[in-house]
Amino acid sequence: MNNRTTEQASLYDHLEKMSTGELLKNINNEDKKVPLAVEKALPQIEIVVDKVVEKISKHNGRLFYIGAGTSGRLGVLDASECPPTFGVSHNLVIGLIAGGDKALRKAVENAEDDTEQAWKDLQEFSISKNDVLVGIAASGTTPYVIGGIKAARENGLITGCITNNAGSPLSEASEFPIEVVVGPEFVTGSTRMKSGTAQKLVLNMLSTAVMIKLGRIKGNKMVDMQLSNKKLVGRGELMLMEELKISQHMASTLLEEYKSVRKVLEIFKNKPEK
Structure with a gap:
């Protein structure tokens, strides 16, 4: 049984x-x-x-x-x-x-x-x-x-x-x-x-x-995700556009340079305006 x-x-x-x-x-x-x-x-x-x-x-x-x-x-x-x-x-x-x-x-x-x-x-x-x-x-x-x-x-x-x-x-x-x-x-x-x-x-x-x-999420965003395809790159660009109030072109440029949403945010989020 x-x-x-x-x-x-x-x-x-x-x-x-x-x-x-x-x-x-x-x-x-x-x-x-x-x-x-x-x-x-x-x-x-x-x-x-x-x-x-x-x-x-x-x-x-x-x-x-x-x-x-x-x-x-x-x-x-x-x-x-x-x-x-x-x-x-x-x-x-x-x-x-x-x-x-x-x-x-x-x-x-x-x-x-x-x-x-x-x-x-x-x-x-x-x-x-x-x-x-x-x-x-x-x-x-x-x-x-x-x-x-x-x-x-x-x-x-x-x-x-x-x-x-x-x-x-x-x-x-x-x-x-x-x-x-x-x-x-x-x-x-x-x-x-x-x-x-x-x-x-x-x-x-x-x-x-x-x-x-462990700190792998910022706010509610996957800032450490791997940018391994166009969809994820687009998601990363959107995160940066919302957080930094920048254009899609600027977000794309920054992601291409730094290869990480987190890195871009750490560098530019608290950057004093000139």
Whole structure:
């Protein structure tokens, strides 16, 4: 008998008999429950954010995510978006997935069942007690993730987790668990749905709050974003136009010269008028 919420039977049945409109409406009704479940976990998320900020700011530490399947992909996604969004090093937030990067596109058989592989994978990054490790697993039972968290804790690291079952083995193994219980999935056991959405919301909160507290946002602007395409250059120009009250041509010229919204603002924001 399985008592895990993520594996409980869907509240809906005979899905194949529903019209397209009914399917979409019912999936949407289930999705509406997710942010309310996340809200209940805000105190847990707050603790992890503050621990990560402390380790990065005071100990030159890093944030690691480990997961398998959808959970692993979401961790890698969040980590990969930090450099372009906040202008930080690719080595500051690191996401690892069971089975390696090839598992991002295609499932790797049995990769999540190895209890020792996560810690081996983390060794390649010289992980230490200055770092924070967050394990992600909807079920809270993934051996790859639990094994990595246990080994990290034994080695003096701060550990957290994001899971969708209360009182799971992963929560018990983690020092600072985040539990977002979203209830049974629309398709029974399909944790890529509500559970995955909840994990994405928590990861958004976690990395964004950390970066804001580390000073990577000015006002409400991504002043450290990488100017890697025309859209982002245009966004940077708009920021400068609004902040410095200058023309688009001048903003473009300054960005071309200094290659950074923050640098331009630091140089010209408080510059005394002649």
